[in-house]
Amino acid sequence: MARRYDSRTTIFSPEGRLYQIEYAMEAISHAGTVLGVLATDGVVLAAEKKVTGKLLDLSVAKEGGYGGSGEKIFLLNTNVIAGVAGLTADANSLINYARSAAQRHLFSYNEDIPVEQLAQRLCDLKQGYTQYGGLRPFGVSLLYAGWDPHYQFQLYHSDPSGNYSGWKATCIGANNGTAQSLLKQEYKDTIGLEDAIGLVLRTMSKTMDSTSLSSEKLEFATLTIDPQTKRPIAKIYRPAEVDALLSKHGLAKVEDAEATEMRSRDGLLVVH
């Protein structure tokens, strides 16, 4: 029965469902986990990188770029970072769109785009693909972590249907149910940034399949306020910083002697 209404994204099934949109969301629940937690003095994002081949050349990504170190967490504007779960190619296109939208707002109003407005812009685009014919919806969910003077720190989630919602702590991608219930148990409204970082890392380590975490599998970012300038600081951690953070929280993988030696030569050694 479902098949008859599968071929078009914009045709309702007799039960009133849009199958292609639901499949897109299903695809996302198999993607790498992305987790966000709102703290009183910042927002924390972490993302799981699905392990790629050993031969993949990450020498450029390792340095960490202006927009982020890898494939899951991106800088959308000076006051917003986003974690993506789903099809990477679709995500790249949405991120490009978001960056343009943010700059257009800056051009018109000479201020950073409010976080909710940026989420709305992307959702307007995503919603279009549930309605106009012949096109595939974006197979991407995003978590937006941001700050604006109207509502201070904020965390939003948007899905392929074009719905968005604000959260104190949430998770998308594989095992999001497990992570959400862990977050529900541990989250407190008064949580500070340091505790939020711990909560995110602990939840990530429990949710991800592997027993130990490292920068090869994890991307991490925070959004805080500079106490002097009162301007937001988006910090996307470089791989070495991620490893340092993990060992600080006792979640790093125990390296074998050879790897440790190589690391120490690069000046990236973290003493356990």
Place this chain on the structure above:
Amino acid sequence: MAECSFGLVGKGYVLIASDTSASRSIVKMKENEDKIKGLGPNLMMAYGGEPGDTIQFAEYVERNLRLYHIRHNHTLRPASAAAWIRRSLADSLRSRHPYSVNLILGGYDHTSSMPNLYWIDYLGTMVEVPFAAHGYGAYFALATLDRFHDPEATLEEGLETLKRCINEVEKRLIISLGKFMVKIIDRNGMREVEL
């Protein structure tokens, strides 16, 4: 130019005063015209320039800022509204029929709990200032404001400074501009004040 408006920032408030004459050529048509428009709960704008242009542009700005408020559930902050208005004038200047409108924009920013004042002219010049004036009256008022303005002044002191400006213009300017209207914005919103 035979129109005059002033603005000044005090402690937690911004005041704008404008003459109330509507004239055409050398003829005064009306002497109780309100030329300070409220643009939402925390913003106001005194406008002067080509009659017709002024009203058209003021209403255009008013409706657009209202639309923004409805769409996004919060108003633009004064700084952002000023940037948008400036951009509108700058785009207009480069079109076939530019608006010839000069503005003084005053507002209270609830996110920073600070009053703001902007001086904007028809060329798309914009500056944030502690006090501002447009028209021939500016030649006298600016000197007075330079001497007497205090950003920490109470409302009574601020109104006193504004009175000095108006008296100076009435005394020295060859044209009589008639009565002035004064409006204030503070954390409680906009209201008219009697001098």
